[in-house]
Amino acid sequence: MFQRTASFRGQAEQEFKVEVEAIGRVRHKHLAGLIGYCAEGPKRMLVYEFVENGNLEQWLHGDVGPVSPLTWEIRLKIAIGTAKGIAYLHEGLEPKVVHRDIKSSNILLDKKWNPKVSDFGMAKVLGSGSSYVTTRVMGTFGYVAPEYASTGMLNESSDIYSFGVLLMELISGRSPVDYNRPAGEVNLVEWFRGMVGSRRVEDLADPRIVPAPAPRVLNRVLLVCLRCIDSDAHKRPKMGQIVHMLEGDEFPFRTVRTRTHSISQRQHASYS
Numbered sequence: 001m002f003q004r005t006a007s008f009r010g011q012a013e014q015e016f017k018v019e020v021e022a023i024g025r026v027r028h029k030h031l032a033g034l035i036g037y038c039a040e041g042p043k044r045m046l047v048y049e050f051v052e053n054g055n056l057e058q059w060l061h062g063d064v065g066p067v068s069p070l071t072w073e074i075r076l077k078i079a080i081g082t083a084k085g086i087a088y089l090h091e092g093l094e095p096k097v098v099h100r101d102i103k104s105s106n107i108l109l110d111k112k113w114n115p116k117v118s119d120f121g122m123a124k125v126l127g128s129g130s131s132y133v134t135t136r137v138m139g140t141f142g143y144v145a146p147e148y149a150s151t152g153m154l155n156e157s158s159d160i161y162s163f164g165v166l167l168m169e170l171i172s173g174r175s176p177v178d179y180n181r182p183a184g185e186v187n188l189v190e191w192f193r194g195m196v197g198s199r200r201v202e203d204l205a206d207p208r209i210v211p212a213p214a215p216r217v218l219n220r221v222l223l224v225c226l227r228c229i230d231s232d233a234h235k236r237p238k239m240g241q242i243v244h245m246l247e248g249d250e251f252p253f254r255t256v257r258t259r260t261h262s263i264s265q266r267q268h269a270s271y272s
Contacts, residue, residue, distance in 0.1 A: 020046070023097060023120045030085030032108050032118035048118050053109035055118075060104055060173055068173065068208035072217070074113045075170045075209070079221070080246045081115040082107055086163060087239035089117075090156045096126045098133075098154055102162035103140045103176075104169050124154060142176025142188065147233050157233040163242070164228025168192050171221060173206030189229055196226070221246065 017039060024034040033049040053059070056078060059070050070078075082102075089097040099117065106119040122138050132155040137148060145161035148154055165176050168188050174181075176188045185191045195204055201222060205213055224245050230236050237245070 020120060020123075023123055026089075026093065026097075028085055028088045028092070029114070030081045030116055031088065032116040034120060044121055046119065046121055048108070049116075051108040051116060052111040053113065055105050056107040056109060056115070056169075057104035059109070060169055061175055064208070066208060067210045068206065070113075070170075070209070072209050072211075072213040076217070076221070076246070077113060078107065078109070078115045079167055079170055080243065082117060082166065083163065083239060083243045083246060085115070085117040086159055087243055089123075090159070090239045096156065098124045098126055098156055099159050099162075100124055100154065101139050101143075102159050102166060103143045104166060107166070126155065140176075145233065146231070155233075156239065157236050160228050160236040160239065160242070161233070163239070164225050164236075165189060167221060167225045167228065171206065171218070171225070172204055173208060192225065196222070220248075 020034070020037050024037075027033070032051070035047045035049060037047060038045040059068070086099065086102065089099060097120075099120065100122040101119060102117070106117065108116045108118045110116065124133055124135060126133055132153045134152050135154050137144070137152050139148075139158075139162070143162040143165050145158040148158040148161075165188065168174070169176065172188070172192075174185075174188055174191075177186060178188075179186055184194065192204065195201065201219065202215065204222065205218060224237075224242060227235075227237050227245075228242070
């Protein structure tokens with residue numbers, strides 16, 4: 001599978017080669033295997049292992065009919081696998097790697113719907129002892145963390161925010177930015193926050209999910225979303241914590257209220 005990436009010049013070109021070669025040596029079942037790359041001329045091309053089911057964006061936003069092939073169980077499987085892949089980049093490598101472009105089109109799916117994070121063309125290696133790196137702002141509109149967009153200071157929390165947006169996509173089936181929707185629904189993050197604020201949590205789920213997700217499970221994943229997009233980057237959980245949150249059966253966060261009931265969560269020591 002081929003993916004084109006942004007063009008680079010000068011120092012940026014050298015950094016691209018160094019970082020892609022470093023990432024090319026990484027192996028994880030939820031990271032797409034990077035076979036090689038082309039860096040001749042102004043354009044860049046990355047070559048990945050072949051996956052049978054294309055990318056997540058195609059299945060979420062393509063014409064798949066009134067009932068999505070992506071059941072709730074499959075969507076949760078994709079979310080957990082993606083989280084594990086990103087967690088490995090952040091916590092399983094030294095130096096750690098920040099992907100910088102987490103989005104649905106960069107999540108590849110094999111024939112069993114196992115996700116593989118791809119496109120490391122914009123990834124940055126975070127040196128040992130460094131809490132962030134200052135870099136030119138890159139990424140995809142709608143997924144980029146606001147503090148990174150405004151300051152250029154990049155660290156793992158930027159990927160966490162993008163993952164939160166991806167989770168919202170999986171829940172709702174909506175694009176991060178959709179100008180075909182009414183004014184209050186164009187931005188997915190703002191719409192989500194508004195729906196939660198008006199206690200309409202049950203209306204967030206993609207109507208093409210059949211059967212619909214159980215309220216308790218839906219609320220648990222929604223709460224993970226809200227933690228990931230916290231406006232205070234320091235309060236966002238680590239990726240490893242997110243994996244445990246998605247796999248668990250507890251609510252380690254604040255209460256989310258719906259029209260008919262509220263769910264109280266107790267703080268879990270391992271997530272504090």
